[in-house]
Amino acid sequence: MLEKIKRHPKLKWALIILLSLIALFFLFFGSIYFGMWGKIPTSKELTELKQNKATQVLAANGELIGKFYVYDRQPIEFSQLPPYLIEALIATEDARFYEHDGIDNRSLLRVFFKSILLQDESAGGGSTITLQLAKNIYGRRDFGIFGIVINKMQEAIIAKRLEDIYSKDEIIELYFNTVPFSDNTYGIESASLKFFDKNTSELNLEEAAVLVGMLKASHYYNPRIFPERSRLRRDVVLMQMAKYDYLSMEEAEEAKMQPMVLDYKSYSHDEGIAPYFREQVRKKVSRVLDTLKNKDGKKYNIYRDGLIVHTTLNYKMQQLAEEAMIEHMTALQEQHENSYGNYAPWIRNKEILQDAIKKSDRYQKLQKEGLSEAAIMEKMDQSHPTELFSYDGMETKNVSAIDSISHYLKFLNSGLLAVDPGNGAVQAWVGGVDFRFFKYDHVAQSKRQVGSTFKPVVYAAALESGMDPCSYFSVREVTYEDGWTPSNSSSEGDDPHMNYNLKMALSRSMNTIAVKVLMETGIGNVINQARKMGIESNLPEVPSIALGTASLSLSELTTAYTSFVNNGHYSEPYYISRIEDGNGNLLAEFKPEISKSRAFSEKTRKIMINMMQATVNEGTAARLRYRYGLRNDLAGKTGTTQDNKDGWFVGMNPELVCVTWVGNDDHRIGFRNTAIGQGANSALPIFGGLMQKMNADSAFDEITGSRFTPLSSEMAEMMECPPQERDNFLERLFSGSDQKRENKPKKKKKKKGFFQRLFGKNDDN
Template structure:
């Protein structure tokens, strides 16, 4: 008997459908059993750990930077505002509280629209739980089959998570792991980045902006596409109203508001104190390595460490503003002083050296190119960005043009610290971290010029030489030093003058400094420097008196602190505490203060009085005359040979501040001493900063602090004429144009 055609089709269809279901079941089973890749079990899901960004805080509790692979700062459910949760549920998963990880209603809708009706705008149908699974275990492969595998995996993981975590915990996990673009993960990091506030401080409309980004983090990024973001935000608000989370009146009011960003990225090249943050990173890496050697393991990029530093945020911001203002003006004057004859434009020997020392040239040579071929490559013009003060210009230029462009820029290092502990308050390692990674505080050693003279004079006092001892300013040629003959910047008439030590120091008289060194002894001065915390090797030469020693700003600042810290030097430090992600303290860093005094209390007072004279009437007197600063202050200027380094050291009762200005290329100096002396190139950076501190009452504890009055004994010791002039007959027989010759006695 023949089966009717209708029944045959029914039987075939039934068999096909059952086969399809069976194949689908086998496909699902193969995924479930791990044939397409392991699926985490409940234990693994319950042991989930975030990768957290480590956070760096200033001493006044401002978040100044992060170290991360993914910028993430997890927060608790209680720190997430209710309206943000409502916005998320309204736009992403309306039935979140009704399903167990899979929304079958939404899934059927998507299947009908996508498969039957070919509607590409139907959406993905993924629940928040499924999206969380995707966040934690990102898809690794593309293609339609792999997409199906990934979707089913996410469903399985979502169901498992729903049995482990509460709905509140799932929402918290989701909002702490989801990407907001710009390498930002989690709602707390997103709130800080886009609105510069914590998540619990977000308004309804701000929450709607961030939730709206989740559909397409780039396309709805309010910084990049503000109009798209506004449209998406309003759609989120509409969904909130449709789900009765807000009223129609609220929706209308909120959709009329513009998006007001307060974008604050944590780019390592940008933001406040980039050189300081990099030094923190380096020290943190060293600390983590030391902990590993002890058996503990910490990853500074994923473990969410909290680093509490010594930096004063407001002081740093003011210092950076003063630096930028001063250095821009100084750079203009520097370039104008050279004009068309600038060495980076005209000095062929120097230009060749700059090119040959560049990484670009060395790389081409390593690849087998001849010098001519390498130069041809380096001189090819192309579109590139060249930065100047405040602007970045895209222009047609060659690699050589770029090298010479950046060679001409003056750079700086500026540091201030608490003299009693060494805690760093401000740290400026250079003019622009993006283009000059070299830190002039932690990495650079430069000749310190006359900034070394106070150490020489301190040694003299410790040797028993009275500050009222007089030294002739006459220039001397030292025969046993190959005729070396230090000179002064003053007139020939200075030859007839004899300076007290106070007057010689305050006016930075070179010839006297060498004579003080000679009378004290080079070895004795070097020993004194070591007692004051100088660790670098010092040249055992008469030129040491003029600052030919190369020192770091760090060690110079630590040694000067001894004048304010009862003769005890300090070691500058930048990290106070390191804590874990639960804020449990892992390590506390205590100040490193010298155990022994480097000089007597009396000699310390004498040196402060002598350096006060530098500010009040000596080489740094423009502090008073030009900038009108009346603060209690002592200090010292410094300028090295050929005007290559400009220094200024300022001491207030509660602050040590050191500024250096110069070029990274040691072969280029300032065109003139007038422009390149410490009083002009370095001092203004401190002076304008101090003006800003004076204007802010919160810094009164620094700006209004007073030095202790010198004892009557110290006042008596310093009570002498500052300068004595040679008598008539001595002047009559002394030729101001002729140098005295003698051997230097060390």
């Protein structure tokens, strides 16, 4: 043989070339095998596979409300995979999966002869589930012209090692937990939740076929974007299952006749349920994780480590709160715009618009680039397609940056916080009207003047100082030392000789009387009372504090009102109960923060509840009864700030305290008039709508059916006095115009005689 080769030089050179190619192949393969083109994971490393996993955020009852992730992945076990899901995968992607050891030589030969030699595009790719798993886990890198060869060889080496380490069922489990689906979704559980809003174990045959069909080209067969294309691919999967006897032909045909119905739930940061709440959770969890380390001594990563965050949120209540807010704000926004007509400040007030332009991210970015004012304004006046927020649905218009800024200036915004007063557990959190377009969270970030919702603090302080609830105060206006003269917005302020007791004055939200009660009680005592109720913000030591000129957050105001329901102890809102790792091991736990000392006596607490019940039954919040038809046992307080800038409402019962706010983010833009801007019209309806929806759902019976403890007979008797009385003739005759006479209340515990009223010391002095 050797002699024959020697006599034929061409044969000799052919052999040399062949042996050289074989040697080069083995050298090339060896360079890949030993990591010269990038390290290949060892068998030991493959036994400790750890993929980036999405952190899950769960509501109080375990419902998934959101995730934090780089890749949306949520691992599950093999036992949670329905048999037809596995069969659909094998029939479509790797029919001989249980016969090969990671590399299907028959498929490779088919690909070589049919695809390469015969140019038959229907030959398939020859890739196995195990090879795809290797690619899913480690991805592919760019090696230039050798890239496909190097990546394929690396995947083949990894696939062989995976087959040596894991059983076939374990490989299937790993595959389904790592395979990419549409919309940046990784793993079957995340895909099942996103496209069908159900766990993998609950998928039916047709849904499983849709998801498996997506694997061929996740974007091309995205059922959200290309439903018909996805449906046809689903049918191919069903026919493949019939071809390999996983289904009968009749079963496949019947399944093909079923419509493809999605129940799409986005878990993106900007969309889905409770986006403002989820962002607040993300911030707090990130801060907590900075203080913790895993078993390797490294910090946990909220986006990669698959943590489980348990929150206090009531999933159903959150849904209803968001619905109630949108329903009301849609109508209120229209009212707001119509009231201004062609004289809207976001159009006519150039100062407001120019200020908003200069505060915009676009303007400041151009300014940092060194452009002149004229050049900046020229660029900002250039039109381009822009998606704009609208309650009628998102719309894309060709507008400039200036047009866009003017568009958003007109929008009112809103905030809602509902808690369990017994422990402060947050039940619902609505930070604004739409997180995609309005990132500012009016629960966590905003502080606004609270208006008349501060008055219960004043009245509680007065009762604690010994004031009788049957004390009467005149409604007439008084000018105080700084020249400030508070007035009432209602017609009841027209008669300066009318006197109201505390209950009537609070329920009708009489400004003149609230200030008189404050001055009688002492500003210092009122501020001290606020501190006892959990209010920490700066409170100005001025008479106008009685009307809520102090700026507080929704959280602070909510905290203060819990003390009225929680036996005098305020409960600070908390929203995370515990954080666990992916295996359920506790990393951090959070307990309610309830004040140890009482803010006021039980007597004061019950009287205040009774007064605020009157606000709902017959006062400024009475529309809860006549317009919303609520028959629940409720107490509450409306609030409206100066020039109708802010509308507030606090609604509560023994099981719930809910605070709502409505206003414009630019303080210079208020409501056109009090009829629209008062808290009873702007903020109360959100609470009213929420309570209507809760009343219609038996799941909330424990909350909606709760009742306040009635006043004892002794307390009820103590408050038995006419709600109002008018000065008699002589009192009107001698009251004069000396406004200093209004700095003290007139107490009417028993009727005075004629000469005492005529010549005695007047209680108004």
